[in-house]
Amino acid sequence: MSSLVVSIALFCIGLYAVLTRKEVIAILVGVEVMIAGALLVLVMLGSHAANGASIHAVALLILVLAATEAAVGLGLLVAAARRLSTTCVDEMTEVRG
Template sequence: MSLLVVSMLLFSVGLYGVLTRRDLVAVLASIEVMLGSATLLLIGMAASSAPIADLDLAGARIEVTAMLIIVLAAAEAAIGLALVVAVARRFRSTNIDELTGLGG
C-alpha cells in the first residue's frame, strides 16, 4: 500500500512539473518521473500479488514488461533530448513561451 502512495506522489510531482515548468528540458524530466512512477507501481503490484518462492510465469511477464518500459523510457529520453537540442539550435531558446514559430 505504501508503494501505491509513493507512486502517486511521484506521479503528482511529475504532473506538477509538466504543468508549471516552462523549460523543455524540465518538462521532459517531469515526463520521465511520471513514467518512472508508473513503472514503480507496476513492479510493486506484481511483487505484492505474486508469491516470492514460487516461480510464477505471470510475475515474470510483469518483470519483463517493466524492463521493456524502462528501455522505452530511455529511448524516449534520448529522442526527446535530441528534439530539445534541435529546437534550441533553431530558436535559440528552450522556453516554451518563446517558441511561437512552431505553429503551422
C-alpha cells in the same frame, strides 16, 4: 499499500512539474519522474501477481521505451535550442520556423 502511495505521489509531483515548468529540459525531467512513478505502480502491483517474470519483462520493455523517449526528447531539445535560440516552451510559437 505505502509503496502505492509513494509511487502515485511521484507520478503526481512529476505531473505538477510538467504543467508548471517553462523550460523544455525541466518538462522532460518531469516526464521522467512521472514514468518512474508509473513504473513503480506497475512493479508494485506486479510483485503481487502469480507470474512475476512476465511483469518483470514488461517493466523492462517499458524501461527501454522510456529511455528511447528521453533520447528523442533531448535530441529535439538540442535541435530546437540551436534553431530557435530558446528552450522556453512559451517562446516556441512557430511550428515551422
